[in-house]
Amino acid sequence: MGIENITVGEFVEQVSSKEPVPGGGAVGAVVAALAAGLTEMVANLTIGKKKYKEWEGEMERVVSEMEKTKEELYLIAKKDMDAFNAFMEAMKLPKNTEEEKKIRQEKMQGALKGAIDVPYELARKARDIIKQTEIVTEFGNKNAVSDALSAAELCKAAFEIAKANVYINLKYLKDEKLKEYYEQETDELEKQVYGSYNRIKEMIKENGWL
């Protein structure tokens, strides 16, 4: 069952249990979905308001983008749990002969790539969302500015969670080129996320919106 179909309380209980999944990765995806939801809410609270008429089309675009993003995030939460389970399965493979050791090692490295790629995808989503949060903060309904700021805080947290999950798995990845690729890409995403975050904070402060 998809994460979106279980109750909030049940999800929190599954996180709390000693089962390692759902863990930080799935939680990060849900947090990013909440950030997308808050960003969409600010856009929805702007649509239909005379004062913001000229931004109506832009706000409608944000709503539709966030709708799509939320569905993708539920899928990421599922993929995160699958990737972890695939790694655990590979770990259980026999390692009595050299041949078995080799196969196990290859399967583990393959599963590891999944365990890195899923949170990396989450990091990209956090970046995509905060870019929209920046737009609704600047041009959206100012009565909802605390919600826009809340969305920005959650994008930053989701990004940091994603980054931690990329890095904890990168430690075991043997493909040095791929390792370097993920490190550079994550660094670049970090700059973009913090760029948007700082601009949002600055905008709110300079204009005394909060």
Place this chain on the structure above:
Amino acid sequence: MGIENITVGEFVEQVSSKEPVPGGGAVGAVVAALAAGLTEMVANLTIGKKKYKEWEGEMERVVSEMEKTKEELYLIAKKDMDAFNAFMEAMKLPKNTEEEKKIRQEKMQGALKGAIDVPYELARKARDIIKQTEIVTEFGNKNAVSDALSAAELCKAAFEIAKANVYINLKYLKDEKLKEYYEQETDELEKQVYGSYNRIKEMIKENGWL
């Protein structure tokens, strides 16, 4: 119906809609519940492990504290929505005569106090949780350190969301003494939250746990 009994997808949709509640406040409470859940998971992954035997009692205490905290957070989410609705009701009161204006003003200021006190309570919970996150980071299972860090990120985000909601309402509060009280208390909580957060980051970095 309590927020813990609706599905994750439904909650995200309620947040996304143009209805202002549930907004940042309720989202912040759910995010704090996820932080409590992750902190509890790290404690649960520590209990029963030989290597961490001496911390077993402490970890059991963390589990039981987080269980209680999660229930309190669901209540805060509910109170946050109620406080907003109470304020909107007061706003709708008639204001034709001086007497009516006075009554409306009093009711609004009363509702405002609720709208400030609920996120303030959330800010305190975020502080309470991150203190436990600090303990599980230091003494808990190191295989779950990325989950401990994820919990810390969520405590910080929940605190910032709470702070934004305290401040947006403080703007309209006329009781200067009470205003000052909330400002000072929020500042103090901020120091504590960031103190724990920085120590968690430092510990992880210094020991190369991630």
